[in-house]
Amino acid sequence: MADDCSNRMENEGCLTCKDRHVDWFCNLSPQALVEFEALGMHMIVPSGSTLFFESQTARSVYVLCSGHVKLTTSSKDGKTLLVRIAKPGDVLGLSAALSGTAYEIAAQAIDPVQVKSFQRQDFLHFIEHHIEGSMHATKMLNREYRDALGDATRLALSMSIAGRVARLLLEMTSDQRDAKPRITMALTHEELATMLGTTRESITRVLSELKRKEIISVKGTSLTILRKAALELLV
Numbered sequence: 001m002a003d004d005c006s007n008r009m010e011n012e013g014c015l016t017c018k019d020r021h022v023d024w025f026c027n028l029s030p031q032a033l034v035e036f037e038a039l040g041m042h043m044i045v046p047s048g049s050t051l052f053f054e055s056q057t058a059r060s061v062y063v064l065c066s067g068h069v070k071l072t073t074s075s076k077d078g079k080t081l082l083v084r085i086a087k088p089g090d091v092l093g094l095s096a097a098l099s100g101t102a103y104e105i106a107a108q109a110i111d112p113v114q115v116k117s118f119q120r121q122d123f124l125h126f127i128e129h130h131i132e133g134s135m136h137a138t139k140m141l142n143r144e145y146r147d148a149l150g151d152a153t154r155l156a157l158s159m160s161i162a163g164r165v166a167r168l169l170l171e172m173t174s175d176q177r178d179a180k181p182r183i184t185m186a187l188t189h190e191e192l193a194t195m196l197g198t199t200r201e202s203i204t205r206v207l208s209e210l211k212r213k214e215i216i217s218v219k220g221t222s223l224t225i226l227r228k229a230a231l232e233l234l235v
Contacts, residue, residue, distance in 0.1 A: 013037055014116070017065070024089030025063055025136045026116075032130045039126060040118035051092060051107040051115070058096035058103050061123040064088050067113025068186060071105045082195040084147050085110070085172070085187070091140045097123060098137070110186040164196045165206045166234035169216070173225060185223040 014020075014037040020027045028036055042065070045051065051062055054073060069086040083105055086092055096103045097120045118126075127133040173181035187195075189203040196203070210216045215230045216223055225231060 013042065019066070019088070021089055023139070025091050025140055026065075026089070028130075028132060028136075032132055035130070036126065036133075039122045040116050042114065042116050045109045045113045045115060047109055047111050047113075049109050051109070052103050054104065054106040055102045058093055058101065059120055061094060061097045061118045061120060062092040062107070062115045063118075064090045064092060065114040065116060067109060067111050068184075069113060070108045070110045070187075070191075072108070073105050080194065082187070082191050084195075087175075090143075091137070094137060094140055095144065098141075111184065160234070161196070161198050161202045162206050162209070162234050164198070165192075165203065165210070166231045168192075168196065169223070169225060170228075170231060170235065179228075180224050180226055181228070182222060182224045184221050185218070186221055 014026055014033055017026075026033070026036065045067075051069065052058075052060065064086055066088050069090075069092060071083045071086055071092075072080050073083055074080050086107070092107050092115075093103055127137045169183075172183050176182075189200045189207075192203045193200045207216070207218070210231075211218060213230070215227045216225055218224075
């Protein structure tokens with residue numbers, strides 16, 4: 001659990017944060033932001049730590065400030081499917097908190113992350129009493145829907161494995177305006193394979209081919225798209 005592996009941050013808070021983006025949940029008016037800051041607590045969660053488990057009662061909601069979180073679900077036969085990677089600005093556990101049900105997925109940090117953790121009732125009270133908070137929550141749910149649709153599209157419409165990989169890399173860098181966008185690829189080839197409905201060997205082969213053609217470059221966990229147009233042709 002996150003509460004067992006995290007510590008309250010010092011000298012950090014929403015009122016002094018310079019990283020809020022226009023599409024983040026925490027991009028609030030000054031008045032709402034003061035109340036938002038007074039609720040919950042900021043935490044650092046180490047890489048590999050679990051925020052919450054699938055089927056666990058939803059008692060908390062997490063706003064992701066920095067880092068990336070792996071969201072997974074499991075089948076009855078024990079297989080684990082990587083659903084998506086949560087990015088800064090996302091709200092984790094939102095749908096479960098709103099419906100009063102258990103978490104549908106598990107959330108695990110894939111690098112050190114910063115989150116703001118809220119008790120479920122405190123978060124619900126906030127969005128009930130702030131119109132912009134409820135609007136942002138609606139936007140977050142809509143984003144979850146679009147992500148799910150994107151996942152289905154990636155699997156159903158991309159006939160080739162290369163096309164699926166290309167679409168995923170483009171999605172992961174869609175918020176960047178750099179000519180050569182870069183991401184930290186903290187996922188293993190096995191995890192990418194489960195996300196794209198293929199095998200680890202196929203993922204390794206496609207990434208090697210993209211590197212050979214100088215469409216991407218990989219140094220450690222850093223992946224850079226060198227020729228975005230060439231990647232788009234594969235989709």
